[in-house]
Amino acid sequence: MSIVKRLEKEVVRPVLRWARPAKRVVLGGIAIDYKAELDGGGIEFGQEFIPFLRSRGMPVQRRAFEWCSGPAFIGFSLLGNGLCETLCLADINPAAVASCRNTVRQNHLENRVSVYQSNNLRSLPEGEKWGLVVSNPPHFIDQYEGDIRAHDPGWNIHREFFSTIHGHLEDDGVIVLQENNRGSTVETFREMIDFAGLEIVFTYGDKPTLTAKSEFFFMGIVKKGVTAPAWAR
Numbered sequence: 001m002s003i004v005k006r007l008e009k010e011v012v013r014p015v016l017r018w019a020r021p022a023k024r025v026v027l028g029g030i031a032i033d034y035k036a037e038l039d040g041g042g043i044e045f046g047q048e049f050i051p052f053l054r055s056r057g058m059p060v061q062r063r064a065f066e067w068c069s070g071p072a073f074i075g076f077s078l079l080g081n082g083l084c085e086t087l088c089l090a091d092i093n094p095a096a097v098a099s100c101r102n103t104v105r106q107n108h109l110e111n112r113v114s115v116y117q118s119n120n121l122r123s124l125p126e127g128e129k130w131g132l133v134v135s136n137p138p139h140f141i142d143q144y145e146g147d148i149r150a151h152d153p154g155w156n157i158h159r160e161f162f163s164t165i166h167g168h169l170e171d172d173g174v175i176v177l178q179e180n181n182r183g184s185t186v187e188t189f190r191e192m193i194d195f196a197g198l199e200i201v202f203t204y205g206d207k208p209t210l211t212a213k214s215e216f217f218f219m220g221i222v223k224k225g226v227t228a229p230a231w232a233r
């Protein structure tokens with residue numbers, strides 16, 4: 001890489017990003033100030049979680065977790081719309097974590113929301129247990145290299161998540177992931193989910209092969225051998 005290109009990537013672009021004013025969105029009455037570079041689509045297609053979970057008749061959850069939260073558009077929207085009572089958030093990116101903490105402070109949610117900086121679930125306290133886990137995680141194995149919002153090298157972020165979630169998931173807990181059919185199908189994940197002692201209980205909106213354009217689907221996952229709650233069956 002030439003010195004000019006390197007300067008642009010490592011100095012000019014970060015300074016411009018820092019200088020750009022934050023945007024504001026209000027979701028379920030919760031105001032979120034965020035930088036555009038942290039938005040991974042949660043503000044747009046991620047909001048489909050709300051009507052989707054309502055349409056399945058999901059009861060109010062005591063505690064929900066947003067994995068790979070970014071600024072937590074999905075998690076704060078669940079909380080603001082009354083789909084959960086308390087919320088746990090985690091992301092690897094310190095800027096995303098700072099954004100979540102700012103939203104908590106501005107909306108006086110300190111008693112209802114915990115925020116962690118964590119590579120996957122590694123820095124989450126053992127005592128954190130959730131009845132619902134939602135996420136719009138990185139969607140591509142072979143594109144967007146270097147972009148932590150989009151790239152999951154070797155599907156290792158997904159694989160590690162599935163293999164470490166067991167102790168944090170209530171026995172009747174449900175994981176609902178939103179994936180992109182342009183980067184994966186349900187079959188991409190089935191074996192790693194099975195290997196982790198979990199099983200897929202529902203899918204919604206998925207196509208059997210990769211699509212040319214971004215199309216999003218939901219996948220519901222529970223612990224193997226448990227009776228999934230009625231809303232997830």
Ligand SMILES: C[S@@+](CC[C@H](N)C(=O)[O-])C[C@H]1O[C@@H](n2cnc3c(N)ncnc32)[C@H](O)[C@@H]1O
Nearest residue numbers: 039040041042068069070091092093119120136
């Ligand atoms: C598609 S973006 C979703 C962001 C936000 N939830 C949204 O819907 O707009 C994926 C997020 O995963 C986070 N991420 C990537 N690798 C991670 C890891 N190993 N552990 C935790 N978070 C990670 C990124 O920082 C980014 O915020």
